[in-house]
Structure formats: structure tokens, C-alpha cells
Amino acid sequence: MTLLDVDGLTVRTADGRTLVDDLSFRIDAGERLGLIGESGSGKSLTTLALLGLLPDGMRAEGSVTLAGTQVVGAAEKQLTAVRGRRAAVVFQEPLTALDPLMRVGRQIAEPLGRRTGLKGRQLRSAVGEALDRVRLPEPGRIARAFPHEISGGQRQRVALAMALACEPDLLIADEPTTALDVSVQAEVLDLLDTLVRERGMAVLFVSHDLAVVAKIADRALVLKDGRAVEEGPVLDVIGTPTAEYTRTLVAGARKLEAALDLRSAR
Numbered sequence: 001m002t003l004l005d006v007d008g009l010t011v012r013t014a015d016g017r018t019l020v021d022d023l024s025f026r027i028d029a030g031e032r033l034g035l036i037g038e039s040g041s042g043k044s045l046t047t048l049a050l051l052g053l054l055p056d057g058m059r060a061e062g063s064v065t066l067a068g069t070q071v072v073g074a075a076e077k078q079l080t081a082v083r084g085r086r087a088a089v090v091f092q093e094p095l096t097a098l099d100p101l102m103r104v105g106r107q108i109a110e111p112l113g114r115r116t117g118l119k120g121r122q123l124r125s126a127v128g129e130a131l132d133r134v135r136l137p138e139p140g141r142i143a144r145a146f147p148h149e150i151s152g153g154q155r156q157r158v159a160l161a162m163a164l165a166c167e168p169d170l171l172i173a174d175e176p177t178t179a180l181d182v183s184v185q186a187e188v189l190d191l192l193d194t195l196v197r198e199r200g201m202a203v204l205f206v207s208h209d210l211a212v213v214a215k216i217a218d219r220a221l222v223l224k225d226g227r228a229v230e231e232g233p234v235l236d237v238i239g240t241p242t243a244e245y246t247r248t249l250v251a252g253a254r255k256l257e258a259a260l261d262l263r264s265a266r
């Protein structure tokens, strides 16, 4: 079953510059697609357009059907019904998703309470379980903390718990580990992989990092200057890239890997 159907998505600025150009792809229920491209290739604008969250002045054209709802041109009310429940998003910087003035527990309680109808003590205990599931130690303490009182890795786990609280059909993860320390990156990636696998959730995983995409995604779509240049099973795209641009990306990643190997061999 097709969960997300993007057909000819184009994003333009108010002065007519085209930043995402005629992009088409599909994600079936439970499928994992990696969106790869260098900085500025249009990855973030694509994810924002999927949820009707483009910045003021930018316009989307084409068609984005998410679980049967047309997102392009939809009224805010329709979009609210789709966001969270059908597709939830985790951004690169978890502070984007978190209210700095609200304790972490309350921020998770909101979507959780809305979906489950739980209240009071039962809701508090469900929040504790949600924090526990994203492997946060001392969930009680974290629930009482404000976002600035916990580490970056812990904040990203909280953002993930909030996204999962809605039990979305599709999780959109936009560079979710890029802002984290290398050691924490691997842990959060592994956690994300396990949690979506357990739930059979579809994933759109956005990253400039080929190695990370290969770990999470089944298929990959390569974006350059807002256009798709290559799409296929992730190991084929990385192993035998056909587009010149993908070859350059793969060669760049190999060079970096080799340099890191040399360094660790010292």
C-alpha cells in the first residue's frame, strides 16, 4: 500500500527561484527510503513540503499524497489531522521540536494523551514508559527536567519519544544524528532502527552521510540541486552508482573513510 506518493513536487521562492525541481517518489507502508544529497541540495525543503511546513513565502506545486490526503494546497485544519498521526518528524536540532519553557514530561504527555485518551497518573506512567523505550535512564528525572537541563543526545531521544507517541505510519528523520557527538550518533541511530523495526513503521531518512543511510534505508534517492539524479536499492546506489554525481559522493565518502582508517591505525 502506498503511504506517501510524491509526484512532480516543485518548491519555489517568492521571487521564482526553483529550489526543489519536479521531484517524484513513493514510500509504501513499512518501507524505508533514504534521501541523500550534499548541503543545499533541497533535502530539508522536501521534508518540510511533505508536511505543509514550508517557510513563509515559499510555494509548493505538484502533488504530495500522504495516507490519502493531498498536502499541497491543503487547509491548516487538514494538515493538523495528518501531522503527527500519519507522519511525524524528527529534526537535526532537537531543540526545534521542544518548547524550552516546558518540562520534558509534559511535552511528551501532550501527544500521548491526545492519542490514547489517558489522564492523570496513567498518563504519567505512560510518559515514563515512553522515555524508558527510548532508553533514557532515570525517566522520572528526565520527565521533570527542562530541555536545557539534559544533554543533546538525551534531547534527541526525547524528540524521538514525542514523534513515536503519535504512533505515526511514517517517521521522517531529517539528519537526526548530525548534531550529536560521534559516539552518541551510533547509539541514537541504532535506537531509531530498533524502534521503527519493532513498529513496522515507514521511514524517510534524510542525510548527507551515505554510510548512515546504508544502515537505515532499503532504497535511496539521490538529490542534487533540488533534482533527483538516481534512485534504487541502497546497496546498488552505493555499490554501483550510475549518476556522475552519486559516484562523486561515494568516492568522497570512501576517501574520508580511508583517512579515518589511517588515523585510527596510527
Ligand SMILES: Nc1ncnc2c1ncn2[C@@H]1O[C@H](COP(=O)(O)OP(=O)(O)OP(=O)(O)O)[C@@H](O)[C@H]1O
Residues within 6 Å of the ligand: 013, 019, 037, 038, 039, 040, 041, 042, 043, 044, 045, 046, 055, 208
Ligand atoms: N528560507 C529560505 N529562503 C531562501 N532560500 C532558502 C531557504 N531555505 C533554504 N533555502 C535554499 O534552498 C536550497 C535547499 O535548501 P535545503 O535546506 O533544503 O538543503 P539541504 O539539502 O537540506 O541542506 P542542509 O543539509 O545544509 O540543510 C539551498 O540553496 C538553500 O540556500
